[in-house]
Amino acid sequence: MSDQHATWDEGALRRAIDAAEVALWRWNVDTDALHMDARAYRLWGIADDVVVTFGALSEHIHPADRDRVGAAFNATRAGPGAYEIDFRIVLGSEIRWISARGQGGDVGMIGRLMAGIFLDVTGRKQAEEGHELLAGEMSHRVKNLLAIATGLTAITSRSARSAKDMAEQLTGRLTALGRAHDLVRPIAGSDGDAALLGDLLTVLLAPYDDEGAFAGRIRVAVPRMGIGETSATTLALVIHELATNSLKYGALSDEKGTLDVSCAIQDDVVVLIWTERGGPAVVPPANAKGFGSDLVNRSVRGQLGGSIDHDWCAEGVIVTLRLAKQRLAN
The missing domain is CATH 3.30.565.10 (Histidine kinase-like ATPase, C-terminal domain)
Incomplete structure (x- = not known):
């Protein structure tokens, strides 16, 4: 196999993710449980020992964006293709912009888990x-x-x-x-x-x-x-x-x-x-x-x-x- 198509090991992937400051998440569509990495917990201002559901996490979303985000996440299963949605979250007196990205239509779903990333786009917004x-x-x-x-x-x-x-x-x-x-x-x-x-x-x-x-x-x-x-x-x-x-x-x-x-x-x-x-x-x-x-x-x-x-x-x-x-x- 050429270097161009070499398999990336977990360590290399993690270094690339850290360099891009990407936060990872997985969502169990049956139980509503949301599994996130440490960066995602920090991004949302939540202690990493707390069990999180999508419903509970939505309480941190800005009230003006909450319904729009909920509808968008539910709609991702309706059709295939990549999706991206930007929204605000409220952390005390601070407002932070997050971009959630993933793949819709159950594409790549394993064990009833949808996967995607969070990016902090506050500076750009x-x-x-x-x-x-x-x-x-x-x-x-x-x-x-x-x-x-x-x-x-x-x-x-x-x-x-x-x-x-x-x-x-x-x-x-x-x-x-x-x-x-x-x-x-x-x-x-x-x-x-x-x-x-x-x-x-x-x-x-x-x-x-x-x-x-x-x-x-x-x-x-x-x-x-x-x-x-x-x-x-x-x-x-x-x-x-x-x-x-x-x-x-x-x-x-x-x-x-x-x-x-x-x-x-x-x-x-x-x-x-x-x-x-x-x-x-x-x-x-x-x-x-x-x-x-x-x-x-x-x-x-x-x-x-x-x-x-x-x-x-x-x-x-x-x-x-x-x-x-x-x-x-x-």
Whole structure:
């Protein structure tokens, strides 16, 4: 027999299985007993001296996946061919992704035992979720930038005296928007205070302020305080989202609209108040669960340790951000 078709001994197979981090299982279709190797027990977070059944093991499967997994395993005996199913299991506060693979239709069954493998695919699933989130955020950003460009064009046309003047103003606004947009992405290698709060807000809101008759309709009044790189990036994203919504639907969409941003420090909490006036009559959104709203809520609560509240006054929305002072220093 050539080396190409040489028989693999048990030791070689075990080394290959260990290298691939494959967990083995066998399921007795009559008694429901599930026999697993040591890696499978560790993967499921179960002591290896516990007698396991498929029914009992299913209790560890995430409730949202449990029925789907049970139906899939039962269906494997209905038809031949390889099968694969990915699902989540819950281990305390941890959620782990497992891929179960095997051969269906009773193929290869010996002594009423079906055999297969478990693989820990948590890393791959987390990467996929990260890519989906990034794709969603990029799509949202592109749509917002197009809306912003349209709104800035309208703002500029109100004060421009000629086509040349409009081109120069619009170019300046878009350049400022580019500088502001740089603040909504991480900057590696920066230590210490990233910016003063007032400077950050001024840079972010500069593209939206009118020149000429309606100049100065955006007013920023905040105490002098430095903020760290991480919080500057996160806060920039939040302000960028609020300004975009205002330009699309709120005070900044109207030539007579005004925006006031004020701030107060209350013990360990920084209260930032965003007040719009003079724009279209405010109608509370029927659905505040869009990607942008979700992004803002996650950023404020998760990264800035705070909260965000909206007061949908008819004369203009008021947004109150309560932020942990210590978090802003990071």
